[in-house]
Amino acid sequence: MAHMTKGLRTGLCAAGLLLASTLAGHAATYSLKIGAGHPAGSVWIGAIRDFFMPQVAERVAKATGDKIVWTEAWGGSVCKLGECLEAVESGLLDIGELQTPFDPAKLLAHNFTYFAPFGTPDPRVAAKAVLDVYEATPALKKVLETRYNQVFLGAGVIGNYGLVTSFKWTDVGDLKGHKIAAAGPNLPWLQGTGVVGVQSNLNEAYTSFQTGVYEGWVMFPDAIVSFKLNEVTKQYVDMDFGCIHTPLLSMNKDTWNDLPPAVQKIFIEVGKEWNAYTGRVTWQKQQDALAKMKELGLDVRQADMATKQAxxxxxxNIPKQRFEEINKANLPGEVIYTYIKALKAAGHQFPRDWEAER
Incomplete structure (x- = not known):
């Protein structure tokens, strides 16, 4: 563990953090491995590489004279989707982007945005509401520390979910019998529609469309473009299922403890700013992707309020069901309604009043 002794700073943690032995007053170097299951081209990974990493490095250098050296491990090179929580816990990664839907049991409460379907379509609004929920619910951060040996750094958002399909449809009834994929926590969004839900992930989506494993994806615009799903689909309906919090940044607790308070403070500050940055960049990517899908020949249309209400x-009653499930797991189920209230306070109107039905 990092410490100061007679003017000499030294430290080495199992996660691979190296504090170069230096004389007092001289710069230290912190070598940090950061990674995720998704590839570097994903919008949310881009937000880490373009904002979080350089901002941390620049501010640490300016405030302390110390140096951050990053080793990047994207696209499953260290942890595949659903493995990154454990990779950070064990120290295989110093910092991980966890992707909450792929740890539906361990991160059950952290998936709260999935449990309020038809949330805000504006990622800027969603980002602020998500951060407000974390600030109002300390238990979310405590779970990471006490159960999984890691420290919360930041919570990002991804774009507004719609439905991309290899066939065209007009009414909800047209979907009956078709196989539609979702990431996991949003599979319940398909209940009652008559579709056959299939759990999947973006890394396998293109091939699965080609081979007929499924015929649709509950997905957001920028992922459809970046994963080239427009090549294997025909229509995108902007259903306004809502923007979702899936990117979750955390640091191995042993790594964290080896950092001096001044550096820890910078990580927390940048993590909060990264939240707002993900909202802004996702908003722009969302607009660009919608335009790009049209340009590429995909039939893009906006669902009207009547379709969303139907x-x-x-x-x-997904919020109520999940509220009870989370509480039974000794986790803070109230996070769902805290999020719903935050969106309402921001002016969002749900097509169904979940709060009134709790």
Missing amino acids: WAKALP
């Missing part, structure tokens, strides 16, 4: 009415 879909929402067909669903079970």
